[in-house]
Amino acid sequence: MISLRANRGDVAAGARAMVPWLAGLVPFGLVIGVSAAHADVPALAGWLTGPVIYSGSAQLATIGMLGAGAAPMAVVAVALIINIRLIFYSATMARYWHGTPWWWRLVAGYLLVDPSVAVGLDGYRRLGRGRGHAHYLGGAVLLWVCWLTAIGVGAVAGTGLPAWLHLEFVIPLYLVGQAISRLADPALRRAIFVAAAVALLALTAPLQLGIALAIAAGVAAGLTARPAGPARSISPLQPSSQPSSQPSSGALR
Numbered sequence: 001m002i003s004l005r006a007n008r009g010d011v012a013a014g015a016r017a018m019v020p021w022l023a024g025l026v027p028f029g030l031v032i033g034v035s036a037a038h039a040d041v042p043a044l045a046g047w048l049t050g051p052v053i054y055s056g057s058a059q060l061a062t063i064g065m066l067g068a069g070a071a072p073m074a075v076v077a078v079a080l081i082i083n084i085r086l087i088f089y090s091a092t093m094a095r096y097w098h099g100t101p102w103w104w105r106l107v108a109g110y111l112l113v114d115p116s117v118a119v120g121l122d123g124y125r126r127l128g129r130g131r132g133h134a135h136y137l138g139g140a141v142l143l144w145v146c147w148l149t150a151i152g153v154g155a156v157a158g159t160g161l162p163a164w165l166h167l168e169f170v171i172p173l174y175l176v177g178q179a180i181s182r183l184a185d186p187a188l189r190r191a192i193f194v195a196a197a198v199a200l201l202a203l204t205a206p207l208q209l210g211i212a213l214a215i216a217a218g219v220a221a222g223l224t225a226r227p228a229g230p231a232r233s234i235s236p237l238q239p240s241s242q243p244s245s246q247p248s249s250g251a252l253r
Helices: 008-038 043-053 056-067 072-082 085-097 102-110 114-158 167-181 186-201 210-224
Strands: none
Touching: 008 043, 008 056, 008 114, 043 056, 043 114, 056 072, 072 210, 085 102, 085 114, 102 114, 186 210
16 A cells, blocks of 8 residues: 555655755756756757656757767667666566555656665654655656756756857766776776777767667677676665665765
């Protein structure tokens, strides 16, 4: 039974657990909005990547490829490849959502991104299924509202910013920081280096397909890497013995 009214305290607790994540995600959303304003796409189309795609990295790729005139099918393919991780997140949450109403699975699945998975799993493990649903929704809805608001503010403010400011460079710098923070893991290090190499080699690929090729190569390289030692959980699929809902350096969607 899902009763958000009866579990209002858990909804509020989930929202509070999401707040630390917003410190890094809201600036990212602002810059995506600015990038949409400067890209060669309608402002509304740029903002709509928020509620339609709802994934920062996929939104960034979509806006960039549309602005560069890439073929629509190539844009869709890249967005799907980037978001393939959501399939694994859905499998992780299936044990908690089994037997829930269809409308719950529809809403909860739409709101499923990296931070909502972390906050949601922490709530389910501590509170159980019933109260965990409220905890998950409280954090996920707050994230969704803040993300779309940040993109909208960035898109509106970006139209008045001078082109030479190039705030969109904050995004690749941020992503470089995320990559550097993961170099300690051998599998991730291999995936990062392979993806970067393929991206450089495929800069001139037609239809902006270099992004898709780099992602596919990086995923393949990471999956074929042998662990250097005892396996440790680095994803919600293999939770550690001491789960935490606090954001890590790789928290961005």
